[in-house]
Amino acid sequence: MTIPATREPAAPDMLRRAGLRVTAQRAAVLDALSGTPHAAVDELHEYVQERIPGIALQTVHGIVNDLTAAGIAQRVSLPGAASALYELARADNHHHVQCVVCGRVEDVECVVGEAPCLAPSQTHDMRILEAAITFRGVCSSCDS
Ligand SMILES: [Zn+2]
Ligand SMILES: [Zn+2]
Numbered sequence: 132m133t134i135p136a137t138r139e140p141a142a143p144d145m146l147r148r149a150g151l152r153v154t155a156q157r158a159a160v161l162d163a164l165s166g167t168p169h170a171a172v173d174e175l176h177e178y179v180q181e182r183i184p185g186i187a188l189q190t191v192h193g194i195v196n197d198l199t200a201a202g203i204a205q206r207v208s209l210p211g212a213a214s215a216l217y218e219l220a221r222a223d224n225h226h227h228v229q230c231v232v233c234g235r236v237e238d239v240e241c242v243v244g245e246a247p248c249l250a251p252s253q254t255h256d257m258r259i260l261e262a263a264i265t266f267r268g269v270c271s272s273c274d275s
């Protein structure tokens with residue numbers, strides 16, 4: 132397995148900008164995260180191990196938590212996902228489409244370009260911040 136080339140700014144820059152100390156471990160986790168969006172922590176751990184052999188799963192967990200707290204990463208909440216999935220934080224209010232058979236997850240752009248994207252028929256007097264939309268379907272490889 133190789134980590135695909137990243138389109139995001141280099142990991143050390145992102146860490147520095149978020150006020151986090153740059154370490155080889157953090158940079159490796161961040162690179163794994165940009166290369167594999169919507170990854171579970173154990174999946175990220177597999178990638179990071181290629182660069183830093185012997186790194187503990189617990190260490191990767193800790194780093195993902197740090198990155199999430201610093202606003203670099205965000206947790207993707209999907210209905211029925213076996214484990215929490217993470218992606219780079221992008222303030223673009225995008226949504227997700229998920230294959231109900233294999234669990235593949237892809238990004239779907241926000242329909243109107245900003246939150247909440249969808250107006251509820253009844254707000255129950257709440258100020259709506261966002262709509263978390265997951266489209267569920269069957270991908271073409273599972274459908275054939
Ligand atoms: Zn599928
Ligand atoms: Zn996403």
